[in-house]
Amino acid sequence: MTFSLIARDAATGAFGVVVTSSSPAVAARCAHVRSGVGVAASQNVTLPALGPRLLGLLAEGVDAARAVAAVTASEEHIRYRQLAVVDARGRTAAFSGEGTLGTHRTVEGDGVVAAGNLLSDPGVVDAMLAAYERSAGAEFEERLLAGLLAGRDAGGEEGPEHSAGLVVVDEVSWPVTDLRVDWSDDDPMGELERLWRRWSKEKRDYLSRAVNPAAAPSYGVPGDL
Template identity: 55%
Template structure:
């Protein structure tokens, strides 16, 4: 039903994740990140409260593993949940309950973790991690490469219809929060990739608009001469 990768950029300290699913609007329910704190995913039979809970614990100073252990110990119906997180030091943690759907797998690396359920085959998360680690370019480029690698390895057992890319950096808001909430043609990863290609060259300007609009490029916005 879902496959995702979460990471901390070793060069910038930014946090980000990519995710795709056959379900609509997967990123709206499953993707959470907080600048200077970490990134968390709550998927499978999703409880959206668990992503913010993991981030709250990591913000309070515990490690990814400690945050995960506490959530697993306290959350109801944890046997249905698949959870992943990365903390401010790049430490990772993951959990898949006994009632995770279909073929599922997790893959943990240095500063990155991938996981999925209802997969075409167990190697999908490992392929995502390898794709991320082998990719060049910006942090967002590497995240997109991991999602493409997961799809190339089989992805979900059925067609996917939604996808998302979330990045937080130095600001209190996401510097990139791109979502394809429903693709009738089952091409959300391709559509998300194209959205990133359009957005990435303008991302710094959008940050500048928020911080100092007098000096921010307009990119031809009507009425802004």
């Protein structure tokens, strides 16, 4: 039903999540990031409210493991949830309730967690983690995508994936990258990769326009001086 990879970029302090699912609009429900605080994925039978709860605890200084412990102890239907968290120091935690669907697994690395359910093979998440860790991509987003695509190539879900998303926060409070394929009958992860290639050319320009419009590059539209 869903597999994801969340991480903290040790070089920049950015946080990111990349995720795909057989259901629509997966990133809108499962991906949660907060600049300077952390990143969380809330998936399986998804309760989107768990992401902000986890990030709220991290913002209060609670580490990843204690944040997951607090949420799992207090959430009524926790047996249906699968969670992954990375905090501001790169500490990780993950949880899969007993009601997690099908073949499922979570793996944790240095500042990174891969998680999935209804997988074609438990090794899908291991392939994701390995690809992310060995990626030489210059951009954090490239390394996250390398992990997601490795999961696809390792077998992905039991059934077809239909949506995918990539969200990254860095030095500003809003996402510097927020790309979504909310439904595709063919290859949502491939479409997401193509979106990233398009966005990567202007990502920093749009950040400059937001922070200092007087000194930003031109907008490249009719009427722009």
